[in-house]
Amino acid sequence: MNKVKLSTKKELEIYMNPVRQQLLRQLEIAKAPMTPKMLADKLGISASGVQHHIKKLMSLDLIVLDHTELINGITASFYKPTYASVQIGFDLSDDNTPQREVLVQDRISKTYDGFMSQMKKIKNQYPNSDVDTLRQWGDIMSGVVHLSNQESQELLKLVTDYIESHAQPAKDRSPWEYALILYNAKGELDD
Numbered sequence: 583m584n585k586v587k588l589s590t591k592k593e594l595e596i597y598m599n600p601v602r603q604q605l606l607r608q609l610e611i612a613k614a615p616m617t618p619k620m621l622a623d624k625l626g627i628s629a630s631g632v633q634h635h636i637k638k639l640m641s642l643d644l645i646v647l648d649h650t651e652l653i654n655g656i657t658a659s660f661y662k663p664t665y666a667s668v669q670i671g672f673d674l675s676d677d678n679t680p681q682r683e684v685l686v687q688d689r690i691s692k693t694y695d696g697f698m699s700q701m702k703k704i705k706n707q708y709p710n711s712d713v714d715t716l717r718q719w720g721d722i723m724s725g726v727v728h729l730s731n732q733e734s735q736e737l738l739k740l741v742t743d744y745i746e747s748h749a750q751p752a753k754d755r756s757p758w759e760y761a762l763i764l765y766n767a768k769g770e771l772d773d
Contacts, residue, residue: 583746584666586643594678596638597668598685601627603692605635606644606663611757615648615660636661644668665749693761697722720758726767738764 588594596602608624609616616624618632625632639645648662670682697720704719705711729737741762751757 583749584643584664585669586664586666587669587671588642589671589674591678591681593642594670594681594685596642597644597670598681599635599638601625601631602635602639603688605632606639607759609645609661609663610665611751611759612662613751613753615662617658617660619658621661667746690761690763693759694722696759734764734766 588597604625605621608621618629618636621632621636622629636645640647644664644666645661646664648660651658651660670685671678672682700720701716704716708715741764745760748755
């Protein structure tokens with residue numbers, strides 16, 4: 583999987599735009615490439631506006647032209663995400679740190695909101711379901727696990743490899759949105 587590291591203010595501003603975040607999300611959950619018109623209908627904005635945002639995201643190598651088709655005498659362009667792993671530069675100490683923090687908080691919040699909305703729909707559709715049945719649709723887990731340094735590295739690698747190997751859509755798979763936070767909670771960090 584390609585990695586895109588956002589290190590400049592301009593790159594962060596391109597990526598952080600809320601419409602572009604929605605556009606990327608729509609492309610990532612779609613099972614097939616989409617045209618600007620298809621995306622415009624999903625997002626409720628103009629196709630020309632979508633085209634503008636696509637060009638900005640293409641400049642970061644986050645979207646590519648998949649193919650074109652002649653439809654009713656008009657050439658339609660179909661776009662797809664590159665499924666790149668985006669690194670927003672938390673390793674950098676610069677003036678853009680507050681923007682990076684806002685971006686992360688927003689992504690976590692939107693993922694949580696999407697989870698709650700989906701769970702309400704599922705509970706309404708299956709009102710007498712038990713917890714284990716509902717879990718097939720998603721879950722939120724929190725707690726503490728105790729890991730050695732080697733085990734923590736193994737866990738992070740396992741999760742990262744699994745996510746990267748399932749980033750692209752397939753006909754027999756559903757899109758699952760996630761926000762995962764793992765960190766060493768020890769008060770005193772060893773050198």
